[in-house]
Structure formats: C-alpha cells, structure tokens
Amino acid sequence: MTTLCIAGGTGQIGRLAARLAVEQGHEVTVFSRNPPLGAADSAAADDGVRYLRADATTGQGLAEALGGSDVVIDCLEGRSGNALKQYADAGARLLAAAAAAGVRRAVTLSIINCDASTAAFYASKAAKERVYAASGLETVTVRASQFHSLLADVFAAGAKVGLVPAIRGARFQSISPSEVARALLAEALAPSPAPAGQQHRTVTIAGPEIRTMRELAESWRRITGRKGLIVEFPLPGAMGDYLRKGLNLAPELRHGTETFESWLAKTPDSL
Numbered sequence: 182m183t184t185l186c187i188a189g190g191t192g193q194i195g196r197l198a199a200r201l202a203v204e205q206g207h208e209v210t211v212f213s214r215n216p217p218l219g220a221a222d223s224a225a226a227d228d229g230v231r232y233l234r235a236d237a238t239t240g241q242g243l244a245e246a247l248g249g250s251d252v253v254i255d256c257l258e259g260r261s262g263n264a265l266k267q268y269a270d271a272g273a274r275l276l277a278a279a280a281a282a283g284v285r286r287a288v289t290l291s292i293i294n295c296d297a298s299t300a301a302f303y304a305s306k307a308a309k310e311r312v313y314a315a316s317g318l319e320t321v322t323v324r325a326s327q328f329h330s331l332l333a334d335v336f337a338a339g340a341k342v343g344l345v346p347a348i349r350g351a352r353f354q355s356i357s358p359s360e361v362a363r364a365l366l367a368e369a370l371a372p373s374p375a376p377a378g379q380q381h382r383t384v385t386i387a388g389p390e391i392r393t394m395r396e397l398a399e400s401w402r403r404i405t406g407r408k409g410l411i412v413e414f415p416l417p418g419a420m421g422d423y424l425r426k427g428l429n430l431a432p433e434l435r436h437g438t439e440t441f442e443s444w445l446a447k448t449p450d451s452l
C-alpha cells in the first residue's frame with residue numbers, strides 16, 4: 182500500500198487517478214482550492230479519498246496535504262492570467278513542500294513537446310517541467326498528447342452555434358483521460374529507487390491512432406448524433422504552428438487501446 186497525495190485530484194485526470202488508486206488499495210489524499218462541499222478536512226469521504234483544501238500558488242495548506250505521503254501526483258492546471266504566470270512557481274512550491282514532508286517521488290502531468298512551442302500556455306508547462314527536472318526529489322514528467330475530452334469539448338462548444346470546428350491540416354493522436362490517469366499512477370507506483378543517474382525521467386504517452394481533426398469531427402457528429410456544419414479553418418500563431426509541425430504527435434508511441442470513437446461511445450456524459 183502506498184500513500185499518495187494527488188494535487189488537483191478534483192480535476193479531470195486527478196479524479197480518475199484518485200479513484201483508480203483507491204480501487205487498488207492505496208491511501209489517497211487529494212487537495213485543491215475548492216474541495217467538494219462537506220468533504221474537506223474529513224478523514225475520508227464516501228469514495229475513500231481524503232479531501233483537503235490547499236493552494237499550490239500561495240502554499241497554504243500544502244504541508245498538511247503532503248504530510249505522510251510517499252508520492253505526490255501533480256495534476257494541477259493554470260490556464261490563464263496569474264494562474265498561468267505562476268504555474269511553474271506553484272510547481273516549485275509543491276516540490277519544496279513535498280521535500281520538507283519527506284515525500285520520495287513526484288510525478289507531474291505535462292503536454293507532449295510543450296518545450297518546442299512558443300505559445301504561452303505551452304511555455305508555462307515547459308517551465309514547470311524544468312522545475313521538476315532540477316528538483317532534488319525523484320521526479321517523473323509524463324507528457325501526454327491531447328485528451329479525447331479536449332476535442333469533444335471543442336466540437337460541443339461549436340455545435341452550440343451550429344458549427345463543428347476543425348483546424349485545417351491538424352492531426353491528433355488523442356488519448357483517453359483514464360489511460361492518462363493509469364499511466365500517471367503506474368509511474369507513481371513503479372519500483373524505487375530509480376536506476377542510478379535517473380533521478381528525473383520524462384515519459385511520453387500518445388493515443389492509439391492519428392486522425393485529422395475533420396475525421397474526428399465527423400466521428401463526433403456520428404456518435405453523438407449532434408448537428409452542426411463541419412467548418413475547416415486555418416489556425417494562425419504559435420498554437421497553429423505547433424499543430425502544423427505535428428508536434429502533438431508521436432507516431433512511434435501508441436499508448437493504450439481506447440480510440441476517440443470507443444471513448445465517445447462509452448462516455449455518455451461527454452455527448
């Protein structure tokens with residue numbers, strides 16, 4: 182049995198990792214700024230997870246959340262504004278608190294080839310990766326390709342106004358959120374100590390197939406039954422550049438078996 186702390190364990194991936202870890206018999210503490218109502222600070226909620234309120238940006242609550250944990254899994258997010266600017270610093274704060282609490286390993290979730298893009302969002306991920314690589318702790322960065330849910334969210338948002346957007350020329354090797362959570366947990370639980378000289382490792386995971394965004398949009402419409410005109414458009418700027426160069430792909434790495442279609446078919450709440 183391993184004692185795990187999942188930073189951002191109320192989010193999409195953190196929640197799946199927490200559930201999986203509890204199912205496997207591990208002890209799980211989750212922290213976020215807004216834990217589920219009524220569950221925060223209790224010994225363990227109905228789902229077997231202990232929820233705490235802590236903020237990686239201010240450092241508030243981190244010592245308590247990390248105390249007694251063997252491993253921390255970092256599923257934090259910082260999409261825009263100050264959260265984006267402080268994303269890497271929050272990672273450093275988390276690692277310092279983890280080291281002080283005697284945590285032996287930290288696993289963080291990042292984005293495939295984020296260091297090859299100048300987009301601010303990706304640059305913040307790359308900055309945090311450097312923080313992990315320089316940490317004295319045993320650390321693992323798991324770089325994932327785009328999640329199936331990201332594409333489904335984009336299609337669903339467009340369909341609200343009758344359009345299903347498809348970036349011209351963009352291909353994706355999207356991956357199932359639960360397979361990402363499983364990979365994170367596997368890294369968290371892998372035998373220790375790391376091989377000599379491998380204090381930090383980076384692992385890349387990308388989904389089982391590569392499809393154009395247009396093909397994915399067509400599948401989304403067919404499986405969900407939602408209506409909308411598929412509209413292809415060019416994406417300028419750093420994000421467009423990242424996609425045009427195929428930096429979101431790793432054709433030699435096919436992780437998992439859950440395709441966009443099979444994930445959609447079994448995920449009714451994404452429809």
Ligand SMILES: NC(=O)c1ccc[n+]([C@@H]2O[C@H](COP(=O)([O-])OP(=O)(O)OC[C@H]3O[C@@H](n4cnc5c(N)ncnc54)[C@H](OP(=O)(O)O)[C@@H]3O)[C@@H](O)[C@H]2O)c1
Pocket residue numbers: 188189190191192193194195212213214215216235236237238239256257258259271290291292293324325326327328329331
């Ligand atoms: N979407 C993709 O395709 C994709 C692909 C590869 C990697 N990723 C990366 O994977 C990571 C996890 O993604 P996700 O979709 O699971 O994110 P998410 O659903 O937005 O979850 C983020 C979690 O972090 C918590 N959080 C945010 N700021 C915090 C802070 N300062 N202190 C404490 N908790 C904080 C949030 O809860 P509160 O708001 O309540 O604090 C939430 O629990 C992200 O870094 C994302 O960029 C995403």
